[in-house]
């Protein structure tokens with residue numbers, strides 16, 4: 001493992017704007033820490049992609065971020081965390097953090113009746129990563145998975161409080177209400193954008209868990225020795241990249257992050273490069 005330098009940026013990636021929900025928490029916890037964010041908007045949504053595609057995208061993005069000098073990568077995407085994280089952690093020698101284990105730990109702390117719902121993309125549900133990890137830590141917990149494929153396009157289009165979002169939430173959450181869950185993991189980084197609508201449908205009896213908080217605690221442990229990351233007097237210039245359309249990314253990002261987001265650079269990663277899988 002390489003030595004982490006305080007001045008090196010942290011890389012964060014997602015299929016689009018979802019990872020900004022993680023980035024925003026990092027900005028507030030580590031105001032002096034420079035971030036390089038990559039939104040793979042050329043390939044969003046990841047939820048309907050195959051494992052091979054997700055591994056290829058993750059590989060290209062991590063390699064791009066490492067070339068820009070990042071010291072840590074956060075796969076701020078549950079789909080990538082569920083499917084490609086083991087490959088990426090094996091291949092690269094810098095720390096790569098994901099969302100699933102943090103989400104599981106936070107849910108197990110929150111639940112009282114041990115009935116936990118997880119809403120996620122189809123690829124995350126199909127991977128089985130959440131129930132597997134949940135049972136690794138607690139054999140007794142019952143996990144109810146629900147794929148919500150309409151959510152990500154709604155968030156990417158900025159329709160977070162629209163009638164469509166409310167209708168989709170009501171339909172997706174019904175089986176979880178029937179199962180009497182007391183805790184719901186927002187198992188996709190796009191979903192915290194919809195948290196108000198989800199909370200309205202479920203009411204106060206169900207606790208919503210955003211894995212980002214636990215992921216940022218893991219990051220805090222890695223950064224613990226770095227005084228510079230905690231120095232609030234310096235305000236770094238973050239960089240944002242999008243592989244596809246940058247305009248809607250900019251509009252939503254700007255609403256969410258304010259003036260922390262100045263510009264979005266469009267970049268296309270080399271699709272032609274043949275990789276061994």
Ligand code: DGL
Nearest residue numbers: 018046047078079188189
């Ligand atoms: N935000 C990502 C996740 O956490 C990806 C969603 C998608 O592109 O389908 O799973």
